[in-house]
Amino acid sequence: MLALKASAQMFGNNTLLSPEVQGILTLILMAISLTFLYYVMMQMQPKKSQDKFETVTVIKCLGDGGSAEERPFQKGDFVGKIVGECADKAQKVIYAIYERKVEVKKP
Amino acid sequence: MSSTITDWISAISQLAFLVIFLLLFMGFNQKFQIYVSSRNIKLKLGVLEKMMNESQSKTASYMRNLGLEQPEKVMEKGINYFVIEPVNIEPTDIIKRMDVLFSTREERLEGLVKEALPNAGKVERSLASTALEISAALTFVYKYVRHLLITGQKTNNWILIMQLEMVLPMIIKQAEAYSKALDVFLEGKPIGDGAGPLLVQRIVGPSATPIEIVKDTVYYESQIDNRKVYLIKASGPESNVGHPGFAVEELLKKLGERNEKVGMIITVDAALKLEGENTGEVAEGAGAAIGDAGPEKIRIERAASINGIPLHAVIVKMGMEEAILTMKKEICDAVDVALERIKELIKKVPEGHSIIIAGIGNSVGIL
Numbered sequence: 141m142l143a144l145k146a147s148a149q150m151f152g153n154n155t156l157l158s159p160e161v162q163g164i165l166t167l168i169l170m171a172i173s174l175t176f177l178y179y180v181m182m183q184m185q186p187k188k189s190q191d192k193f194e195t196v197t198v199i200k201c202l203g204d205g206g207s208a209e210e211r212p213f214q215k216g217d218f219v220g221k222i223v224g225e226c227a228d229k230a231q232k233v234i235y236a237i238y239e240r241k242v243e244v245k246k247p
Numbered sequence: 248m249s250s251t252i253t254d255w256i257s258a259i260s261q262l263a264f265l266v267i268f269l270l271l272f273m274g275f276n277q278k279f280q281i282y283v284s285s286r287n288i289k290l291k292l293g294v295l296e297k298m299m300n301e302s303q304s305k306t307a308s309y310m311r312n313l314g315l316e317q318p319e320k321v322m323e324k325g326i327n328y329f330v331i332e333p334v335n336i337e338p339t340d341i342i343k344r345m346d347v348l349f350s351t352r353e354e355r356l357e358g359l360v361k362e363a364l365p366n367a368g369k370v371e372r373s374l375a376s377t378a379l380e381i382s383a384a385l386t387f388v389y390k391y392v393r394h395l396l397i398t399g400q401k402t403n404n405w406i407l408i409m410q411l412e413m414v415l416p417m418i419i420k421q422a423e424a425y426s427k428a429l430d431v432f433l434e435g436k437p438i439g440d441g442a443g444p445l446l447v448q449r450i451v452g453p454s455a456t457p458i459e460i461v462k463d464t465v466y467y468e469s470q471i472d473n474r475k476v477y478l479i480k481a482s483g484p485e486s487n488v489g490h491p492g493f494a495v496e497e498l499l500k501k502l503g504e505r506n507e508k509v510g511m512i513i514t515v516d517a518a519l520k521l522e523g524e525n526t527g528e529v530a531e532g533a534g535a536a537i538g539d540a541g542p543e544k545i546r547i548e549r550a551a552s553i554n555g556i557p558l559h560a561v562i563v564k565m566g567m568e569e570a571i572l573t574m575k576k577e578i579c580d581a582v583d584v585a586l587e588r589i590k591e592l593i594k595k596v597p598e599g600h601s602i603i604i605a606g607i608g609n610s611v612g613i614l
Contacts, residue, residue, distance in 0.1 A: 218612045219484070233453045238578070
C-alpha cells in the first residue's frame with residue numbers, strides 16, 4: 141500500500157517527474173517487458189535431448205543353458221552370425237543388436 | 248519547454264502511424280512477412296544443404312573405401328535418377344506397369360553400383376546402394392524446398408512462403424532422420440523396420456538353410472506346434488527389402504503343385520505408431536501388413552483371396568524415425584511379443600495345414 145501511495149505521488153505530481161523522464165521510464169519498462177517476453181519464448185522452445193544411446197550386441201549360447209553376454213556393437217556384426225562355440229559345444233550366435241539409453245551414474 | 252517536446256513527440260508519432268497505415272494499404276505488411284519468412288526459410292535451407300552435402304560426401308567416401316576412384320560420376324547419375332509415375336487415370340493393368348517401372352529402376356541402380364564396385368561384396372554393394380538412395384532423397388528435399396522458396400519470392404506469393412515456413416520443421420525432422428539413418432546403414436546395424444525379418448530369424452535360428460524363391464527374397468521351412476511353417480524374408484544381412492509379395496505368390500504356386508494345403512498367411516511388419524502410443528506396442532489385424540507402393544501388397548491380397556486363405560497381420564508400432572534408425576530395445580523385445588501372438592494364431596489352424604509367415608522389412612544387419 142505504501143509503495144502504491146509513493147508511486148501515485150511520484151507519477152501524479154508533475155513537479156516530481158518531468159514528462160521526458162516519464163517517457164524514458166516507459167521506454168525502459170517496454171524494453172524490460174520485451175526482453176522478458178523473448179526469454180519466455182526461448183524457454184518454451186523444445187530442449188534438445190541430452191540422452192546418450194549405445195548400440196549393444198547380445199551374444200547367446202544356443203544350448204540348454206542359453207547364457208547371454210553383451211558387448212558394444214562392432215562393424216561386421218549381424219543378427220544370426222555365428223561367433224564361436226560355447227562350453228557345451230553349442231553355437232554361440234549374435235541374438236540381437238539394439239540401441240539403448242546409456243544410464244549415467246550419478247556420483 | 249516540456250510541452251513543446253511532448254507536442255513534437257505527439258506529432259511524430261501521429262505521422263508515423265499515418266505512414267504505417269498507408270503502407271498497410273499498399274501491401275507492405277505482406278512484403279515484410281515475405282521478407283521475415285524467407286529469412287527463416289533460408290536459415291533452414293542452410294541446414295538442409297549441410298545435410299545434403301554431408302550425405303553425399305559420406306557416400307562418396309564409402310565408395311572410395313571400396314575401391315572406386317571417382318565416385319562422383321556414379322553419384323551424379325544415382326542422385327538425379329527419377330521414376331515417372333504411371334498413368335493412373337486409366338487404372339487397368341497399373342500394377343503391371345508399376346512392376347515394369349520399379350524393376351527397371353531397381354536393375355538400373357543396382358547395375359550402376361555393381362559396375363562401379365565390381366570387387367565389393369553383396370553386403371557392401373547393398374549398403375552403397377542404400378546410401379546413394381538416402382543421398383538422393385536428401386538432395387531432392389533440398390532442391391524442392393529451394394524451388395518453392397524462389398518461386399514464392401519471384402511471384403510475391405506470401406501464402407506459399409508462409410505454408411513452406413510452417414511445414415519446414417516437419418521436413419527438417421524427416422531430413423534429420425534420413426541423415427542419421429545414413430550412418431546406421433553404412434555400419435550395417437539392424438533398423439526398426441527390420442522387426443519382421445528379425446522375427447523370422449528368431450523362429451528359424453542361424454543354422455537354417457535359406458532357399459531363394461524370388462530375387463533378394465528367401466524362405467525357410469520350420470515347425471511350430473506340429474504345423475509346417477514357411478517363413479519368408481528379404482535375404483540378409485544386406486540392406487534389402489526383397490519382394491515378399493512375389494515370394495508369397497510363388498510359394499503358394501509351389502505348394503499348390505504339391506497339393507499342400509495352406510491354412511493361414513501372416514504378415515509381420517513395422518507400422519507407424521500414432522503420437523502418444525508407445526514404441527514396441529504389438530497389434531493384430533486383418534490384411535497384408537506391408538507398406539509398398541502397391542505391387543507387393545496386391546500380390547499377397549490376391550494370392551490369399553484366390554486360394555481362400557485367411558490373411559492376418561501382426562504389427563510392431565514405432566515412429567517414422569525409429570523405423571529407419573538403429574533398432575531400439577523396445578522394438579527388439581516386441582518381436583518376442585509378436586512371436587507369441589503368431590503362435591496363438593497358428594493354434595487356430597488345423598493340423599496338416601501349412602502356414603506362411605512373411606517377415607516384411609529391411610534385412611540390414613539380420614541374417
